Amino acid sequence: MPPAFAIGDCNNFYVSCERVFNPKLAQKPVVVLSNNDGCVVARSNEAKALGIKMGVPAFKISNLIKTHKIQTFSSNYALYGDMSQRIMNTLAGFTPDIEIYSIDEAFLDLSQCKRYNLTDYGHKIRSTIKQWTGIPVSIGIAETKTLAKIANKIAKKSVKAEGVLNLTASHYQNRALEITDVEDVWGIGRSYSRFLKKYGIHNALQLRDADDNFIKKKMGITGVRLLQELRGVSCYALEHSPSPKKGITVPRTFKNSIESLDDLKEAVATYVSIGAEKLRKERSVAGVLMVFLKASCCNQRHFTAYSLCTGRS
Numbered sequence: 001m002p003p004a005f006a007i008g009d010c011n012n013f014y015v016s017c018e019r020v021f022n023p024k025l026a027q028k029p030v031v032v033l034s035n036n037d038g039c040v041v042a043r044s045n046e047a048k049a050l051g052i053k054m055g056v057p058a059f060k061i062s063n064l065i066k067t068h069k070i071q072t073f074s075s076n077y078a079l080y081g082d083m084s085q086r087i088m089n090t091l092a093g094f095t096p097d098i099e100i101y102s103i104d105e106a107f108l109d110l111s112q113c114k115r116y117n118l119t120d121y122g123h124k125i126r127s128t129i130k131q132w133t134g135i136p137v138s139i140g141i142a143e144t145k146t147l148a149k150i151a152n153k154i155a156k157k158s159v160k161a162e163g164v165l166n167l168t169a170s171h172y173q174n175r176a177l178e179i180t181d182v183e184d185v186w187g188i189g190r191s192y193s194r195f196l197k198k199y200g201i202h203n204a205l206q207l208r209d210a211d212d213n214f215i216k217k218k219m220g221i222t223g224v225r226l227l228q229e230l231r232g233v234s235c236y237a238l239e240h241s242p243s244p245k246k247g248i249t250v251p252r253t254f255k256n257s258i259e260s261l262d263d264l265k266e267a268v269a270t271y272v273s274i275g276a277e278k279l280r281k282e283r284s285v286a287g288v289l290m291v292f293l294k295a296s297c298c299n300q301r302h303f304t305a306y307s308l309c310t311g312r313s
C-alpha cells in the first residue's frame with residue numbers, strides 16, 4: 001500500500017496568533033515585524049493584497065501603513081512558540097507519526113489512517129485545530145512529502161478546497177503540478193529554478209516528466225529523488241528526531257542607529273549570550289565563534305546588523 005503524507009501549515013502564522021488574542025484584527029490588514037521592528041516577517045491576506053512583500057523594511061512602507069491603517073506588531077516569539085506547541089500537540093492526537101518541520105508546519109504520516117476518507121480526515125484535523133487553538137491551518141495530502149507540499153500550497157489559495165487538498169489517487173494531480181511554478185517545488189531554490197526554466201522546465205509537471213539522465217547530470221542524486229517524489233514514489237520518510245544543529249545564528253537588525261562603541265559591545269555581548277543559551281539547550285559545544293557587522297545607509301537610516309555563528313567542534 002503506498003504511503004500517505006500530510007503537511008499541516010498554519011496560515012500567516014504570526015498574524016494569526018495575534019488575531020487569536022485580538023479578534024478586532026479580523027479582516028484588517030496586519031503585519032508582524034522582526035526583532036527591533038526592522039522588517040516585515042508576517043502579513044495578513046489583506047496586507048498581502050496591498051502589495052506588501054515579505055521581508056520589506058518597515059520604514060519603506062511607513063506611508064502605506066498610515067494610509068491604510070495597517071496594524072503593526074512587534075514579534076512575540078514566546079507567544080508564537082507557545083501556540084506552536086499547542087498546535088503540534090493537537091496534530092499528534094491524529095497520528096503518532098509526526099515530524100515538526102518548522103514553528104508552523106508539521107508532516108504527518110497518515111498511512112495507518114487509510115481506513116478513513118483522507119479528505120474528510122484532513123478537514124477534521126483542520127477544524128479541530130481551529131476550534132482548540134483559533135489558528136487557521138491548511139492541509140495537503142499526497143503519496144510523498146514533495147507532493148503533499150504542492151497540495152498544501154494549492155489548498156491555501158483555492159477557495160473550493162476550503163483549506164484541504166488530497167492528491168492521493170486524484171485525477172487532479174496533473175493539473176496541480178501544472179499550475180505549480182517549478183520555483184515553488186520543495187527543494188528547488190532560486191538558482192535551480194532559473195536553470196530549469198532555461199531548459200523549458202517551468203512547472204512541476206514538466207519537471208516530473210523531465211529526462212532522468214539530464215536531471216541526474218545537472219542536479220545529482222537529489223534531483224533524481226525529487227523526480228521520484230513528484231512521480232509518487234516516496235524517497236523521504238518522516239524525520240522523528242532532528243539532527244543536531246551545525247550552527248546557531250542570532251541575526252538582528254537595529255531600529256535605531258548604534259553609534260558608540262559601548263553600545264555596540266553591549267549588543268554583541270547580548271547576542272552572544274542568546275546564542276550560548278541556545279547552545280546549552282542543545283547540549284552542544286562550539287568550535288568557532290564568528291561575529292558579523294554590517295552597516296547600511298539606505299534612506300539615511302543607519303542600520304547595523306549582527307550575526308553570531310557557533311560551529312560545533
Ligand SMILES: [Mg+2]
Pocket residue numbers: 009010011012013104
Ligand atoms: Mg505557514
